[in-house]
Amino acid sequence: MRAAVQLDPDIAMTHAMPRTAFYPGSFDPVTLGHMDVIARACRIVDRLVIGVGTHETKRPLFSAEDRVAMLSEEVTSIAGRTGIEIDIVTFAGLAVDAAQDAGASIIVRGLRDATDFDYEVQMAGMNGAMAPGVETVFIAAGPGVRHIASSLVRQIAQMGGDVAPFVSPRVAQRLKAMG
Numbered sequence: 001m002r003a004a005v006q007l008d009p010d011i012a013m014t015h016a017m018p019r020t021a022f023y024p025g026s027f028d029p030v031t032l033g034h035m036d037v038i039a040r041a042c043r044i045v046d047r048l049v050i051g052v053g054t055h056e057t058k059r060p061l062f063s064a065e066d067r068v069a070m071l072s073e074e075v076t077s078i079a080g081r082t083g084i085e086i087d088i089v090t091f092a093g094l095a096v097d098a099a100q101d102a103g104a105s106i107i108v109r110g111l112r113d114a115t116d117f118d119y120e121v122q123m124a125g126m127n128g129a130m131a132p133g134v135e136t137v138f139i140a141a142g143p144g145v146r147h148i149a150s151s152l153v154r155q156i157a158q159m160g161g162d163v164a165p166f167v168s169p170r171v172a173q174r175l176k177a178m179g
Helices: 009-016 032-041 064-082 095-101 114-130 150-158 169-178
Strands: 020-025 047-053 085-091 106-111 135-140
Touching: 020 032, 020 095, 032 047, 032 064, 032 106, 032 135, 047 064, 047 095, 064 085, 064 169, 085 095, 095 106, 095 114, 106 114, 114 135, 150 169
Parallel strands: 020 047, 020 106, 047 085, 106 135
Antiparallel strands: none
């Protein structure tokens, strides 16, 4: 006996369309942890839009233009290796609105630990209520980069410490130049 299964047309259509994901963050600076999440996201999407937040309440070390430039330098090899289109945009409002503006049906969030998970699940629920057509996908950071946080990298750099284990050589140079 066979049962006929009929897919919801909206779900069937979603799988036929290219998957665009939006990865929001401050990227101040871009770390090896960010790069790990970007590389992992490129395995599951057809296009990745990285959103650099420019919120007035935050005081970034690097300007939005510098953060976009850093990301552009860093993602070139991933885009070339994976064949995935990676775009970088800035946004000042809600990440979920920026995701929709970018044509994304997925928001990518990197997780380092259980604290990140608790916060991100709450955020995913709020985003889902505001934009039901946008799903949040959590990507666990690899064990070698799970401990890296941009805020700690900035603090280490500002105190003259060695940031080489946490960022690329190009980003380390930029941090050193901020000195």
